[in-house]
Amino acid sequence: MLNAYIARLDDHVKFQHAARIPPFNVHFHLHQGCEIFFLIGGDVNYFVDKTVYPLQVGDLVITNEHEIHKPALTTDALYERVTIEFNPVLIGLFQTEELQLLRCFYDRPSGERNRIRLSEQEKSDLAALFAKYDDALKHPFPEAPLLKLSCLLEILILVQRGYHKNQEKDPGVDLPPVLVPVLAYLDRHLAEDLSLERLEGLFYMSKYHLSRLFKKHIGSTIHEYILYKRISLAKKLLKEGRSVTDACMEAGFNDYSGFLRMFKKKVGQLPKHYAKQHQGTFPAK
Numbered sequence: 022m023l024n025a026y027i028a029r030l031d032d033h034v035k036f037q038h039a040a041r042i043p044p045f046n047v048h049f050h051l052h053q054g055c056e057i058f059f060l061i062g063g064d065v066n067y068f069v070d071k072t073v074y075p076l077q078v079g080d081l082v083i084t085n086e087h088e089i090h091k092p093a094l095t096t097d098a099l100y101e102r103v104t105i106e107f108n109p110v111l112i113g114l115f116q117t118e119e120l121q122l123l124r125c126f127y128d129r130p131s132g133e134r135n136r137i138r139l140s141e142q143e144k145s146d147l148a149a150l151f152a153k154y155d156d157a158l159k160h161p162f163p164e165a166p167l168l169k170l171s172c173l174l175e176i177l178i179l180v181q182r183g184y185h186k187n188q189e190k191d192p193g194v195d196l197p198p199v200l201v202p203v204l205a206y207l208d209r210h211l212a213e214d215l216s217l218e219r220l221e222g223l224f225y226m227s228k229y230h231l232s233r234l235f236k237k238h239i240g241s242t243i244h245e246y247i248l249y250k251r252i253s254l255a256k257k258l259l260k261e262g263r264s265v266t267d268a269c270m271e272a273g274f275n276d277y278s279g280f281l282r283m284f285k286k287k288v289g290q291l292p293k294h295y296a297k298q299h300q301g302t303f304p305a306k
Contacts, residue, residue, distance in 0.1 A: 026111050030166040033108040034173060036154055040101035043094040049241050049249045051089055051256070051287065054108045055126045057180060058082040058092075059147065063100035066093045068240050070132025070250075071204040072193040079144040081137040081180060085109075085126045087257055088135070089249040093240040103151050105176065112177065122177045125184035136193070137183045150176050196238055199226065204239075207247060211254055212273045215247050247273075252287050255280070259296040268292060 026033055033054075040062070049068070058067070058081065065076045069090045074082065084090050086109075094100055112122050121128075139147065154172040157165040196204070203224055207215060217228035220243070224231070235243050255272040259265070266277065269292075274280035284292050 023114050026108075026114070027166050027170060030169055031158075033111045034169065035106040036103075036151075036158055036169075037105075038101075038103045038151065038155055040099060042099055043097045045094070047091050047093070049089045049091045049245055051249060051253055052084070052086055052106050053289065054086055054106055055123070056084050056090075056107075057103075057105045057176065058084075059103040059151065061101040061103065063094060063098050063102070064096040065100065066095055066194070066240070067091075067136070068093060069135045071196070071208070071239075072132045072135065073196065073238070073240075074136040074193045076136070077138070079139055079141075081139065081147075081183065082135050083126055083137065083180060083184070084135060087253045088131055089246070089253055090135075091240060105154075105173070107173065112174075115174065122174070122181055125181050134184070134187070137180065138187060139183050143179060143183055147176065147179055150179070197234060199224075200234055200238060203231070203235075207250065211247070211251050212271055215243075215273070217243065248283070249287070252284060255284060255292065256288065256295065256299075259292055260299045262296075262300055265292045265296065 043063075060076045060078055060080050060082075062078060067074045067076050067082050067090065069082070069084055069088050074080075076082070082090070092100075092102075109123055109126070116122060125134075150172050154169055154176075157168045157172070203220065206220075206223070217232065220226075220231060221228040232243060235241070235246070239246060251272045251274060255268040255274070258268040258271055263271070265281075269277050269280040272280075274283070281291060284295070288295055290298075
């Protein structure tokens with residue numbers, strides 16, 4: 022099995038080093054697997070689920086396939102970052118009871134402890150590994166897949182060590198008190214009617230004011246946030262073995278055909294194919 026993953030490593034690991042000048046907007050999104058985000062330059066607030074993390078250059082952000090996330094640029098400074106998205110099943114092949122390289126991605130509540138602060142030496146070591154991976158990607162040779170895999174494993178070891186050095190909970194930025202119960206309600210009631218009109222009645226707040234607060238402090242529209250939370254829930258249900266119909270209804274998609282279209286658009290494959298590929302491959306948390 023490992024040989025098959027190594028032969029097609031670039032199908033299971035997506036490395037990207039990119040720089041871009043603001044202004045532009047990145048929407049909430051989900052990945053097929055886990056992601057490591059490393060900020061090289063720019064002024065960024067990073068949203069994961071309902072937590073906002075102000076980043077410093079050299080910060081890491083880690084997410085799994087169920088955590089909706091997005092960077093929000095706060096100034097026009099050049100935005101530069103490295104991201105590595107990887108299939109957790111590949112890394113699972115190297116795990117033992119003592120060696121748990123994926124623990125920091127899964128062994129925590131969703132949207133908590135995503136930000137990792139590194140020492141200057143750790144930043145330097147990580148940057149060197151990124152450069153080695155990037156060079157092997159741009160200048161391939163027969164042994165390049167093994168070199169890239171070894172780089173990835175070293176990167177994950179550094180990430181895991183950095184994560185465990187920061188044992189205390191990282192709360193991110195405190196959101197306005199009026200938004201905290203709204204976000205908590207959305208998380209608990211994804212299968213119900215979450216229209217602006219209903220939220221307006223529940224929280225005694227103008228839907229226009231609520232929309233403005235959401236856009237300012239969460240970085241997206243309420244509709245976009247709810248959509249991705251519902252997609253995330255549907256993915257979890259499918260991995261747990263629920264039927265496509267059950268996942269559709271329990272995640273709040275009342276239109277079955279609309280659910281199929283939206284799931285494929287946001288995840289990249291139909292729910293039945295996602296379920297077939299992911300059930301029993303890695304624990305959904």
